[in-house]
Amino acid sequence: MTDAPVVRLEKDGDIALIIVNYPxxxxxxxxxxDGIIECLNRxxxxxxxxxxxxxxxxxxxxxxxxxxxxxxxxxxxPIGSRTYDVLDASPKPVVAAIHGYALGGGLENAMACHYRxxxxxxxxxxxxxxxxxxPGGGGTQRLPRxxxxxxxxxxxxxxxxxxxxxxxxxxxxxxxxPQGADLRSSAVAYARKIAAVRxxxxxxxxxxxxxxxxxxxxxxxxxxxxxxxLAPYHCIAAVEASxxxxxxxxxxxxxxxxxxxxxxxxxxxxxxxxxAEREVAKIPDLPVGVEPxxxxxxxxxxxxxxxxxxxxxxxxxxxxxxxxxxxxDALDRGMEKIRNNYATSVKRGSxxxxxxxxxxxxxxxxxxxxxxxxxxxxxxxxxxxxDVKKPxxxxxxxxxxxxxxxYSNSSALDLDELAGVTKxxxxxxxxxxxxxxxxxxxxxxxxxxxxxxxTVATAMALGRKIGKVSAIAGNTDxxxxxxxxxxxxxxxxxxxxxxxxxxQVDKVMVDFGYPMGPFAVGDLAGLDISxxxxxxxxxxxxxxxxxxxxxxxxEMGRLGQKTGAxxxxxxxxDRTPHxxxxxxxxxxxxxxxxxxxxxxxxxxxxxxxxLFSSVNEACKILEEGKAYRTSDVDVMWLHGFGFPRYxxxxxxxxxxxxxxxxxxQIAAWHQQYGDRxxxxxxxxxxxxxxxxxxxxxxxxxx
Numbered sequence: 154m155t156d157a158p159v160v161r162l163e164k165d166g167d168i169a170l171i172i173v174n175y176p177x178x179x180x181x182x183x184x185x186x187d188g189i190i191e192c193l194n195r196x197x198x199x200x201x202x203x204x205x206x207x208x209x210x211x212x213x214x215x216x217x218x219x220x221x222x223x224x225x226x227x228x229x230x231p232i233g234s235r236t237y238d239v240l241d242a243s244p245k246p247v248v249a250a251i252h253g254y255a256l257g258g259g260l261e262n263a264m265a266c267h268y269r270x271x272x273x274x275x276x277x278x279x280x281x282x283x284x285x286x287x288p289g290g291g292g293t294q295r296l297p298r299x300x301x302x303x304x305x306x307x308x309x310x311x312x313x314x315x316x317x318x319x320x321x322x323x324x325x326x327x328x329x330x331p332q333g334a335d336l337r338s339s340a341v342a343y344a345r346k347i348a349a350v351r352x353x354x355x356x357x358x359x360x361x362x363x364x365x366x367x368x369x370x371x372x373x374x375x376x377x378x379x380x381x382x383l384a385p386y387h388c389i390a391a392v393e394a395s396x397x398x399x400x401x402x403x404x405x406x407x408x409x410x411x412x413x414x415x416x417x418x419x420x421x422x423x424x425x426x427x428x429a430e431r432e433v434a435k436i437p438d439l440p441v442g443v444e445p446x447x448x449x450x451x452x453x454x455x456x457x458x459x460x461x462x463x464x465x466x467x468x469x470x471x472x473x474x475x476x477x478x479x480x481x482d483a484l485d486r487g488m489e490k491i492r493n494n495y496a497t498s499v500k501r502g503s504x505x506x507x508x509x510x511x512x513x514x515x516x517x518x519x520x521x522x523x524x525x526x527x528x529x530x531x532x533x534x535x536x537x538x539x540d541v542k543k544p545x546x547x548x549x550x551x552x553x554x555x556x557x558x559x560y561s562n563s564s565a566l567d568l569d570e571l572a573g574v575t576k577x578x579x580x581x582x583x584x585x586x587x588x589x590x591x592x593x594x595x596x597x598x599x600x601x602x603x604x605x606x607x608t609v610a611t612a613m614a615l616g617r618k619i620g621k622v623s624a625i626a627g628n629t630d631x632x633x634x635x636x637x638x639x640x641x642x643x644x645x646x647x648x649x650x651x652x653x654x655x656x657q658v659d660k661v662m663v664d665f666g667y668p669m670g671p672f673a674v675g676d677l678a679g680l681d682i683s684x685x686x687x688x689x690x691x692x693x694x695x696x697x698x699x700x701x702x703x704x705x706x707x708e709m710g711r712l713g714q715k716t717g718a719x720x721x722x723x724x725x726x727d728r729t730p731h732x733x734x735x736x737x738x739x740x741x742x743x744x745x746x747x748x749x750x751x752x753x754x755x756x757x758x759x760x761x762x763x764l765f766s767s768v769n770e771a772c773k774i775l776e777e778g779k780a781y782r783t784s785d786v787d788v789m790w791l792h793g794f795g796f797p798r799y800x801x802x803x804x805x806x807x808x809x810x811x812x813x814x815x816x817x818q819i820a821a822w823h824q825q826y827g828d829r830x831x832x833x834x835x836x837x838x839x840x841x842x843x844x845x846x847x848x849x850x851x852x853x854x855x
């Protein structure tokens with residue numbers, strides 16, 4: 154521990170430096186704002202100081218507010234006494250010298266300074282919308298005056314981080330330093346250069362102008378993505394105030410809108426998700442001293458949809474990666490698919506052609522196992538059958554060095570059985586990517602019983618290094634994500650037997666906040682994928698609940714978008730799902746053959762039938778010790794299945810309803826529908842004790 158102040162004042166001749174030192178990222182935690190104000194006042198009271206520099210020690214300038222302080226009831230300083238207001242009113246010029254990140258309150262403090270310079274690698278942004286609030290330190294009033302209303306709207310409603318060179322073109326920065334320039338000495342020189350300039354250039358003195366139609370157009374453009382959310386619309390209203398109100402009145406409007414959001418359900422859910430994503434990276438029982446291994450020569454086995462996507466994920470983050478398949482034709486097709494995927498991104502404008510070529514050059518197709526001898530980490534992504542995967546692992550075990558790690562992209566199979574065909578079971582684990590692997594954020598790291606902590610920690614680190622959110626699962630059928638989702642997938646088809654249609658179920662889930670309904674997602678993935686899983690589970694369990702409607706569609710060759718028909722029909726070249734009378738007729742016929750009584754459903758019944766089934770299964774997973782935390786399940790649902798982030802996650806959402814109400818409904822459905830709705834012991838215990846899902850204590854991990 155150190156007693157060093159979180160903000161200190163240093164002098165370089167006639168220039169004072171106000172330096173924030175609040176590791177790891179200089180968030181505006183306890184004492185930081187007060188420290189900045191104290192140092193500012195001391196420098197302003199020193200006749201030997203002509204100008205000041207505000208900068209950060211360590212990794213960043215100021216990376217934003219301390220999120221832990223939101224929603225706690227802490228008293229916010231009144232307008233006029235905040236750092237933003239005091240910096241703005243300084244009689245001596247202040248230069249913000251930015252490196253690392255200037256986000257949220259960090260950028261707001263920088264914009265309250267009179268000048269802003271940055272190193273080329275710095276990034277700025279106002280990402281508050283991502284935790285359900287808006288910039289509350291003048292950001293919605295200053296950014297439109299600096300960068301223009303349209304830029305401000307785009308940045309604030311998206312929360313994106315803007316690189317320094319782009320921020321310079323927007324007018325947010327006054328100068329970007331040359332590559333390699335020393336920030337401190339450059340900032341002191343810049344401050345000395347502008348020390349005598351008067352009047353001081355205050356952002357508040359600029360004007361923000363825009364056609365009123367800009368704001369309505371922005372509301373329309375975000376309507377689909379922002380449905381059910383308050384924060385994006387409040388952000389627009391606050392920026393609109395920068396045009397329609399004087400600066401001080403706009404600041405007051407911003408504060409009022411911020412207050413409406415801070416304790417909203419949306420903000421609570423988004424803050425919960427933020428912290429859950431940080432918690433999921435922790436391995437609670439990791440022995441002291443165990444560290445992940447670095448890797449240098451990764452490889453992927455299988456050049457199909459998943460293998461190609463995994464190879465792209467490596468290449469996208471700067472890794473050279475080898476890729477292999479059973480035949481040269483399959484490998485060539487896989488490489489062509491990878492090239493086409495990148496080309497689509499170029500066409501959309503999300504990737505530059507030169508960057509595409511760099512990434513492609515990092516993916517190295519190889520002809521056979523002998524070409525993998527120097528690899529230190531291999532991800533297998535071949536067809537999801539044990540008899541296909543086992544020979545691959547046997548050969549890899551024979552060829553690779555003894556220290557190499559072997560990972561499987563299996564979505565459900567027993568990884569302990571797979572590890573058993575090798576002489577290194579302690580270096581075998583699961584790395585379950587979600588499709589498309591280069592896009593989806595979740596990496597489910599599966600820990601079979603013989604895997605070493607080193608192997609698991611390396612897999613977790615692998616995910617982080619290629620931009621994924623890594624979460625640990627136990628070795629159970631379907632692991633955590635797919636196993637917890639399986640009852641949802643069954644229940645949505647069972648609902649059809651009872652009188653629903655696919656389009657009705659999909660509408661409920663889209664209205665809830667999913668980007669696509671589950672039947673449309675099934676068509677996108679291919680109905681044969683889920684059919685294969687049903688066959689495997691039915692073979693293993695004589696009491697498995699079959700889904701004759703889904704099986705009938707597959708038998709008819711209706712496999713989804715790839716065949717032009719699945720749960721919906723598709724026009725040639727168009728991915729828009731169209732309700733199909735033929736499907737409705739199939740549903741009606743099979744329901745009659747099964748003798749299932751027909752009924753109508755409310756939207757709430759549909760929603761709860763689907764999600765409560767998965768809440769119950771997730772509780773079973775936790776009581777079996779196959780997941781560490783309820784929040785880990787929530788992270789998997791957020792990043793693996795598109796669960797709406799502003800609802801926090803599966804368990805967070807269920808907590809909003811109440812454990813007792815969830816249990817009572819599941820118990821009632823158990824009486825009505827039988828064993829598939831049998832309440833888990835953990836759920837019953839939580840209900841009886843009045844404990845929330847978030848407070849649940851799972852069984853020790855096995």
